[in-house]
Amino acid sequence: MKNIKGVFLPFSALKFLGKKPHTVRYPLEKKKTAERYRGFHYNDIEECIGCGTCATICQNEAIDMIKIDGIEPKKGDSGLRPRVDNGRCCWCGLCVEMCPTGSLSLTDQYLQTTPDPESFLLIPGVDHPEYGEHKSFVKDDEIRLLDLQRVPMRELDGAERVKSFAEVVLGYMQEEARREASRCVDCAICVTACPDHMHIPEYIAAIADADDELALKYIYDNNPLPELCGKVCTRQCETVCAISHLGDPIAIRWLKRYATEQFPDPAVILNPKIAEPNGKKVGIVGGGPAGLSAGFYLALRGFDVTVYEALPKAGGMTFAGIPKYRFPEDSLDKQISYMEKIGVKIKTNTRIGKDISFEELEKRHDALFLGVGFHVPYRLGIIGEDLKNSIQAVDFLREINLGNKVDVGDKVVVIGGGNVAIDAARVARRLGAEVTILYRRRVEDMPADWEEIEGAEHEGVKIVPQGIPLEIIGKDGKVAAIKYGMAEMVPDPKGGRPRPKLIEGDEHTMEVTSVIGAIGQEADYSFLPERIKEKLEIERGRIKVNEYKQTTIDYIFAGGDTVNRTMDAISAIADGVKAVEGIERFLLGDKNK
Amino acid sequence: MTQVEKETTLYLGPQHPGITGNMMIELKVTGDTVQRAKTHVGYLHRGFEKLMEERLWMQCFPIVCRICVPEPDPNEENLARAIEEIEGREVPERAQYIRVMVLELSRIASYFLWMGGQAGSMGLYTMPQWTVGDRDYILDLFEELTGGRVYHMYIWAGGVRRDLPDGFAGRVRRVLDYLEERLTDYDRLFFQNALFLKRSQGVGVIDKDKAMEWGVVGPPLRGCGIAHDVRKDEPYEVYDKLDFEIITHEGGDIYARAMVRRREIEQSISIIRQVLDKMPGGPVHNPGPNPLKWKLPAGEAYVRTESARGEFGYYVVSDGSLKPRRIHVRGPAYVHGVSLLEKMLVGANIADVSVIMNSLGTCPPEIER
Ligand SMILES: Cc1cc2nc3c(=O)[nH]c(=O)nc-3n(C[C@H](O)[C@H](O)[C@H](O)COP(=O)(O)OP(=O)(O)OC[C@H]3O[C@@H](n4cnc5c(N)ncnc54)[C@H](O)[C@@H]3O)c2cc1C
Ligand code: SF4
Secondary structure, three states: OOOHHHHHHHHHHHHHHHOOOOOOOOOOOOOOOOOOOOOOEEEOOOOOOOOOHHHHHOOOOOEEEEEOOOOOOEOOEOOEEEEEEOOOOOOOOHHHHHOOOOOEEEEOOOOOOOOOHHHHEEOEOOEOHHHHHHEEEOOOOOOOOOOOOOOOOOEOOHHHHOOOOOOOEOOOOHHHHHHHHOOOOOOOHHHHHOOOOOOHHHHHHHHHOOOHHHHHHHHHHHOOOHHHHHHHOOOHHHHHOHHHHOOOOOOHHHHHHHHHHOOOOHHHHHOOOOOOOOOOEEEEEOOOHHHHHHHHHHHHOOOEEEEEOOOOOOOOHHHHOOOOOOOOHHHHHHHHHHHHHOOOEEEOOOOEOOOEOHHHHHHHOOEEEEOOOOOEEOOOOOEOOOOEOEEEHHHHHHHHHOOOOOOOOOEEEEEOOOHHHHHHHHHHHHOOOEEEEEOOOOHHHOOOOHHHHHHHHHOOOEEEOOEEEEEEEEEOOEEEEEEEEEEEEEOOOOOOOOEEEEEEEEEEEEEOOEEEEOOOEEOOOOOOOHHHHHHOOEEOOEEOOOOOOEOOOOOEEEOHHHOOOOOOHHHHHHHHHHHHHHHHHHHHOOOOO | OHHHHOOEEEEEOOOOOOOOOOOEEEEEEEOOEEEEEEEEOOOOOOOHHHHHOOOOOHHHHHHHHHHOOOOOHHHHHHHHHHHHHHHOOOOOHHHHHHHHHHHHHHHHHHHHHHHHHHHHOOOOOHHHHHHHHHHHHHHHHHHHHHOOOOOOOOEEOOEEOOOOOOOHHHHHHHHHHHHHHHHHHHHHHHHOOHHHHHHHOOOOOOOHHHHHHHOOOHHHHHOOOOOOOHHHHOOOOOHHHOOOOOOOOOOOOHHHHHHHHHHHHHHHHHHHHHHHHHOOOOOOEOOOOOHHHOOOOOEEEEEEEEEOOEEEEEEEEEOOOOOOOEEEEEOHHHHHHHHHHHHHOOOOEHHHHHHHHHHOOOOHHHHHO
């Protein structure tokens, strides 16, 4: 034995017999896991919106989205929740990293012993709610896979804007649009929020994929006025965007705008197939978004369509109301010329009830669609309202949009807090006046779009909140000043939003050259004969319709502001699209039969 | 004596002491001498390379770590670096230091597993008890850093997935100090053990002149006295900012390979300490596009790391789409555990088969992928 040392050295290990073992011992103590441990899932059911991004990213297909009792689908929530198959999951945690709401996490729980394979299916948050106390691997605030920041939109600066009616928003460049579109997770939560259920994820994906033509095709599938929506839509889709929970929503509206801007003539790209004429004639009263949308798809399906419009141009409030710096006239013209190209006949300067009688209309057509909008302004109901230079916002905007001159003087007060009030104020700024908005409630209560409010402020419009007009003071039959009282907000006994209540004695007077009222509009149904009015069900100024926009008179359909309370273009478009289905069924019968 | 000379077939495996995963060796023996050896793999083929062609780029990360159980991290690092190279994405310096720390910790953990396996194959069963226990201290660190003990899914494109937890560096140092101290015990029990010396010196010799030609890499190559180490030859991450020399040992036998690994444990400890001293602050991740819409620009990259078993390479091809066109993994285990092993077993004693197999760092899950 040459290597004596090598024989004896190993015996030094014997000393460990007397040492305390460093590994786990019996009786078994459960090991405390690390703070970031990736164990079983937990889902904050209330915060989860069922977008399914977790299921999309999981490379093991360990997640499926299922319906759960007690959770109903609603705007911004699919009503589904993830179910994890613990037999497939590898606890990589990519689902946690990708969760747009941050509701999903992994816990420190890792023991499951069971002979029942079904029990490997876990609905996080529903099964084992106690895991909520054991969250360990959670989203990180710094390190994100999702891109939460919107690509900023370029705009004219405030001082430049008030000099003209040039368009304020400049639109995305190609690279910007691709980048913005790439932020989308394709969850389609937005589709349910859009009144028209546009194919949003599809057209966004097409833009991200550099296929703008495909995007345009998806867009025109159920919206013939995307130029309009791309510029001024109220974008209910964006308010529910999954990404908006932790970041900026995808700029869905601007992406639609981008797609439409790429093609000067949509007909070239879409090359629409127009069905053979089917011999049926449809008359449309009102050339607003509702009427035009119905007309467009009816014409595509072979109907003989005529739109009757009282004003010199179609477009409705999007022509006569929305100012040109938001929706330029050439965009409107582009849409209308495409309509006419596919065969929609538009008769302008034709008011039904005046130029053509309703009876005549009934004779000419097999079915009618009413999209007459709300064009009669509410009166303020205060002394001095009939003075010269006390005007209504919709009249003011219409005159300006028609190219007529309106002299508002150099100090204007606008009364109201909605989009119409803001539009009137910003237009008056462009005419060179100093402008103040007087609004009954707080700024945060204003129904106007926050971007619009911000835009007005950038342009130097002053806002006086909690101010209630009391009287318009005149001089020589003309507006000279407005008297208003300040209000405090008191809780609504019925549980609604707080109401303004005048503070006794807190009254002010402001010298002004014009007062512009913008507190709402209603419809003018005077063109309808009595026998029709009797049969039509009209509730609080709105015509009642069924799911296919059919009124209580079977050959009359209706849509847009005259029907729905949302009072925006996309709802009007959706009504028009839906009515096409109704009219087709009514005139041609159910094709499937 | 015709009975003794008769050739018999012996099937060894697919289970082996000290080897992660399964493979089988068909031995033709006369007496207790191996005449020919044929490896049979196929127990562990999961088709990862093909699977990845149907996965988004981000989804590949939870897959690649599974290619090698004892040492998943070089896979993650390779894939991340190949992608970054194709994309031209910068990795923050702090993340590069963290990556080196992770790679070296995983090297130590891997060597500890090898030590247990190597000793176990010689019948020295105290060793696996010790090494598995001590390796767990490193796994504790991994659990704390990444949330997973074995599969870390921590290194990803653009950096790493989380910053170090508070006080983590101190805990790393404590574990390093402990392991360094333990090396003396391991020397006494194993590296200086007469039995180990007897069974390793002059056994399983790789011909130095043939080693390069056969594609031998890592400790088996350095155990032939050839200084080849990717960390030095083609430094990646921040290896060029760290002070270390390539470790070699002459002889080409099991002992030489063991000594290379033994000294490299100390070397890794030293590298990690330097990393902790030099690690700058700053971000640990340079974000890329939304993983669901992430198209890697068309292009290809071949990257390599020095893993515990030797040079580990990834060839990644992108056709500019959402998914890889091809990802090919070049691991050392295929060369060592299949073609080299079959050559080396000729003439070996049956009792040495497992010992040789262990000494080459054979890893069936990596062979088959
Ligand atoms: C100032 C202003 C700004 C707005 N801004 C936005 C916005 O940014 N985003 C948004 O989504 N929505 C906005 N809206 C609302 C939007 O314009 C309307 O909701 C939408 O135009 C309603 O469409 P409609 O087809 O129902 O009716 P309208 O657009 O009102 O169209 C009705 C048409 O019918 C015509 N008509 C009425 N009676 C007759 C008759 N007897 N014979 C023939 N023609 C008739 C009218 O002249 C009119 O052209 C705004 C509205 C206003 C007033
Ligand atoms: S942890 Fe990974 S494998 Fe498990 S459900 Fe989430 S994404 Fe899928």
